[in-house]
Amino acid sequence: MLAGMGPQILVVDDEPGVRKALDRGLRAEGMDVTVAADGPTALRLARTGSFDAILLDIMLPGLSGYRVLEELRADGVATPVLLVSAKDGEVDQADGLDLGADGYVVKPFSFVVLLAQLRATLRRAATGTARDLIRIGPLTIDREARTVRYDDADVPLSPREYALLEVLATRAGTVRTKQELLNEVWGDEWAATRNVVEVYIGYLRRKLSAAGADGLVRTVRGHGYQLGDPL
Amino acid sequence: MLAGMGPQILVVDDEPGVRKALDRGLRAEGMDVTVAADGPTALRLARTGSFDAILLDIMLPGLSGYRVLEELRADGVATPVLLVSAKDGEVDQADGLDLGADGYVVKPFSFVVLLAQLRATLRRAATGTARDLIRIGPLTIDREARTVRYDDADVPLSPREYALLEVLATRAGTVRTKQELLNEVWGDEWAATRNVVEVYIGYLRRKLSAAGADGLVRTVRGHGYQLGDPL
DNA sequence: CTGCCCGCTGAGACGTCCCTCAGGTGGCGG
DNA sequence: CCGCCACCTGAGGGACGTCTCAGCGGGCAG
Numbered sequence: 001m002l003a004g005m006g007p008q009i010l011v012v013d014d015e016p017g018v019r020k021a022l023d024r025g026l027r028a029e030g031m032d033v034t035v036a037a038d039g040p041t042a043l044r045l046a047r048t049g050s051f052d053a054i055l056l057d058i059m060l061p062g063l064s065g066y067r068v069l070e071e072l073r074a075d076g077v078a079t080p081v082l083l084v085s086a087k088d089g090e091v092d093q094a095d096g097l098d099l100g101a102d103g104y105v106v107k108p109f110s111f112v113v114l115l116a117q118l119r120a121t122l123r124r125a126a127t128g129t130a131r132d133l134i135r136i137g138p139l140t141i142d143r144e145a146r147t148v149r150y151d152d153a154d155v156p157l158s159p160r161e162y163a164l165l166e167v168l169a170t171r172a173g174t175v176r177t178k179q180e181l182l183n184e185v186w187g188d189e190w191a192a193t194r195n196v197v198e199v200y201i202g203y204l205r206r207k208l209s210a211a212g213a214d215g216l217v218r219t220v221r222g223h224g225y226q227l228g229d230p231l
Numbered sequence: 232m233l234a235g236m237g238p239q240i241l242v243v244d245d246e247p248g249v250r251k252a253l254d255r256g257l258r259a260e261g262m263d264v265t266v267a268a269d270g271p272t273a274l275r276l277a278r279t280g281s282f283d284a285i286l287l288d289i290m291l292p293g294l295s296g297y298r299v300l301e302e303l304r305a306d307g308v309a310t311p312v313l314l315v316s317a318k319d320g321e322v323d324q325a326d327g328l329d330l331g332a333d334g335y336v337v338k339p340f341s342f343v344v345l346l347a348q349l350r351a352t353l354r355r356a357a358t359g360t361a362r363d364l365i366r367i368g369p370l371t372i373d374r375e376a377r378t379v380r381y382d383d384a385d386v387p388l389s390p391r392e393y394a395l396l397e398v399l400a401t402r403a404g405t406v407r408t409k410q411e412l413l414n415e416v417w418g419d420e421w422a423a424t425r426n427v428v429e430v431y432i433g434y435l436r437r438k439l440s441a442a443g444a445d446g447l448v449r450t451v452r453g454h455g456y457q458l459g460d461p462l
Numbered sequence: 463c464t465g466c467c468c469g470c471t472g473a474g475a476c477g478t479c480c481c482t483c484a485g486g487t488g489g490c491g492g
Numbered sequence: 493c494c495g496c497c498a499c500c501t502g503a504g505g506g507a508c509g510t511c512t513c514a515g516c517g518g519g520c521a522g
Contacts (some may be wrong), residue, residue: 021414028402111415112394119363126357132350143347158479163343171259174397183252184342194482198499221489221498239495425512429469452519454470 005123006030007052012042012068013084014060022055024109039063046072046079053102053121057084066099071086073100080121084109085154102131103145106154120144134169136228139213141169150211157207160185166199168217168227177224192206201225238283238353243273243299244315245291253286256342257349270294277303277310284333284352284444286345288315297330303417304331311352315340316385334376337385351375365400367459370444372400381442389426391416395431399448399458432456437445 003125007159010033011022016037021035034051046054046068058065070079096111102121105114124131134141140149146162148155157165163185168176178197186196201217205212208216240262242253250266257264264280270291277285277299289296300312311333312318333352336345345447355362365372371380379386388396394416399407409428417427432448439447449457 024411025415107418110394110418113395116377119374123360127360129354129358143350146347160480163341166343180255184256187339187341195499196481199481199501201499219499391510426469427511430471430511433470450469 006032006140007032008032008050010034010036010042010045010051010054010079011168012036012039012058013133014038018057021111022114025115029115039065041066042068046077047075048078049079051079051126052125053080053082053118055082055084055118059085062174067068069101080125080216082114082117083123084114101166101199103142105149106155111114117145134166134172136169136172136216139169139216141166148212150208152191153211155211155213157204160200161207165227168225172228173226173230175220175224175226180224197225237263239263239265240309240349241265241267241273241276241282241285243267243270243286243291243296244288245269249288252342253345256346260346261299268295270296270299276303278306279309280308280310282310283311283356284311284316284349286313287332290316300330300332311356313348313352313410315345323396333387334373335378335380348376357374365397365403367400367403371401372397381439381444383444385441386438386444388435391431392435392438393427396435396458399456403459406451406455406456406457411451411455428456 007031009025009026011019011033012035013019013022014037019035019037034045036045039062042054042056042060043063044204045051054062055066056068056109065083067103069083070081072081081100082103083101084105084107102124103117105117111191114161123173132143134143138151142148143166146159148157148162149164151164164181167181180194181197185200186193201219205217216227236361239259240257242257242264243266244248244250244253245268247268248411252265253294260263265276270293273285273287273291274294276282287296287299291299296314300314302368303310303312313336314332315336315338319334333355333418334348336348363374365374373379374397375404377390379393380394395412398412398415408451412428416431417424432450436448437443447458451457
């Protein structure tokens with residue numbers, strides 16, 4: 001694999017082990033990798049605008065990844081950025097997506113997952129497609145990565161919970177009956193089942209509430225459920 | 232939502248319940264839906280070429296979905312087709328992907344999953360991007376849907392198993408050491424662990440073997456593992 | 463041929479996800 | 493105000509995914 005053939009990737013991380021692993025893995029995928037260990041170096045390199053994507057760790061000594069991203073965007077550099085956040089919730093005031101990030105990966109990440117995100121980002125950039133996001137106030141649903149964020153905090157959902165939330169979110173403000181939800185989330189041939197929907201609404205509320213989102217899913221007695229304010 | 236505004240979808244299924252559910256669900260997403268209950272009708276409608284995508288059940292009375300797809304492609308109709316297969320393995324001689332299908336959904340499907348596939352298909356068609364597939368002989372890995380097929384049979388893998396296979400497949404024919412696999416599949420900060428890789432290689436081999444693929448993953452004693460024939 | 467060591471595999475512990483069931487609670491009609 | 497019924501919730505069981513461990517077997521070096 002010759003240099004200059006593949007997409008140019010800038011990897012920014014302060015841990016040498018992570019840098020090395022990403023370097024090797026991405027090169028094996030035919031990408032050209034440049035590494036940086038700190039914020040200022042990352043900024044200087046990124047400003048050249050010669051990269052197709054940037055993998056940016058948030059926890060950096062001196063200048064946080066958020067700040068790097070912010071400055072880049074302020075300078076008009078539009079290179080796609082994938083934020084890499086530390087394992088714990090990594091609460092921060094600024095919403096990375098609002099700052100212009102193109103995706104998140106949460107440590108510890110499997111390389112395959114990171115690679116999928118990176119490829120998706122490159123593909124979007126190449127074709128000029130927008131990211132497939134649903135935004136309802138501070139709630140952000142990423143339909144491609146199947147992740148949910150509230151106020152920049154990750155909301156970990158099981159597949160079923162995610163599917164239920166997505167269905168509710170696609171028509172936020174309208175009431176969906178339990179039967180509709182059963183059909184769309186659980187499948188078609190569900191003969192007269194139990195109160196699965198109620199239980200999962202409960203799970204969803206609990207997890208959303210833990211992330212600070214209370215009252216998002218409201219019950220319309222005798223009709224069904226509804227996400228967010230009525231239309 | 233007015234007709235004519237969204238993507239035109241043709242839904243072909245012989246079960247009225249499924250047709251109705253898909254019709255409602257897709258319309259709620261802003262798509263324009265036309266339904267057909269049998270193969271000949273589907274063919275007639277699809278030949279008009281006025282659809283953006285076709286959801287095609289394989290089990291159809293009279294004319295199977297495979298045949299419908301085959302005839303369409305023979306007629307030069309390039310409309311993207313998503314095959315919907317019955318719950319069991321649905322073994323068939325013809326490889327749907329070879330016939331020109333753009334994706335698979337296995338019943339019973341959650342609507343959210345089907346929708347994600349459909350949206351991806353529409354996006355690809357709109358931007359002219361190719362599907363992200365890895366093919367190694369009769370083995371097909373769909374990196375977008377994270378599914379694996381062997382000889383047109385679905386190989387169900389757990390996330391870990393899939394990740395391991397994908398990493399092996401990205402450089403088929405070359406030997407990957409266990410340490411590399413650990414780094415790329417399990418993550419970076421894995422201090423001196425046990426024989427996880429060996430165990431998962433075992434799982435992978437068992438599942439691949441159950442699908443008819445024997446000897447795909449070979450052991451290079453003292454070095455690591457390798458997918459397929461040496462280069 | 464023989465012993466060592468790498469790799470394989472079965473068993474099992476542990477967590478998570480999915481679903482059911484049986485009460486409890488609170489809204490709303492009468 | 494009272495009772496019914498829709499909804500909620502805690503408890504629990506079964507299935508699955510993930511990882512560890514211990515013992516076995518077979519390749520390969522000596």
